[in-house]
Amino acid sequence: MKLEGGCQCGDVRYVVDGEPEHVALCHCADCRKSSGAPVVAWAAFKTPDFALTAGNPSVYNSSGSAMRHFCPRCGTGISYTNEAYLPGLVDIQVATLDDPDALPPQAHIQVAERVGWMQHMGELPEFERYPG
Numbered sequence: 001m002k003l004e005g006g007c008q009c010g011d012v013r014y015v016v017d018g019e020p021e022h023v024a025l026c027h028c029a030d031c032r033k034s035s036g037a038p039v040v041a042w043a044a045f046k047t048p049d050f051a052l053t054a055g056n057p058s059v060y061n062s063s064g065s066a067m068r069h070f071c072p073r074c075g076t077g078i079s080y081t082n083e084a085y086l087p088g089l090v091d092i093q094v095a096t097l098d099d100p101d102a103l104p105p106q107a108h109i110q111v112a113e114r115v116g117w118m119q120h121m122g123e124l125p126e127f128e129r130y131p132g
């Protein structure tokens with residue numbers, strides 16, 4: 001499976017070519033702070049299956065050996081690497097894919113750190129755009 005993605009401004013572009021090891025929604029506090037969002041969707045690929053095709057992401061060491069790679073211009077988080085816990089893998093942020101529907105999450109992880117109100121998100125009313 002070959003998929004392309006990139007940041008909001010378009011400076012950083014990448015391609016993944018292969019099958020993800022796993023796809024998950026992460027509820028950990030580090031992902032939350034890093035993204036400014038309550039949950040982040042990740043897909044883990046073998047490192048050789050991931051390649052940058054444009055741009056040069058900045059890297060932030062968010063905790064321990066966790067490295068978060070993001071566009072230095074628009075701030076979009078692109079990928080995550082952790083040689084201690086995820087050797088040989090690169091996690092990409094599924095929402096940065098041109099087609100995020102291509103990699104549906106299979107699990108919720110790190111729910112021990114989940115924001116309380118995230119547990120029942122599926123029960124909220126939905127609107128095509130805005131209510132009223």
Ligand SMILES: [Zn+2]
Pocket residue numbers: 007008009010011012071072073074075076
């Ligand atoms: Zn950008």
Ligand SMILES: [Zn+2]
Pocket residue numbers: 026027028029030031032110
């Ligand atoms: Zn996380």
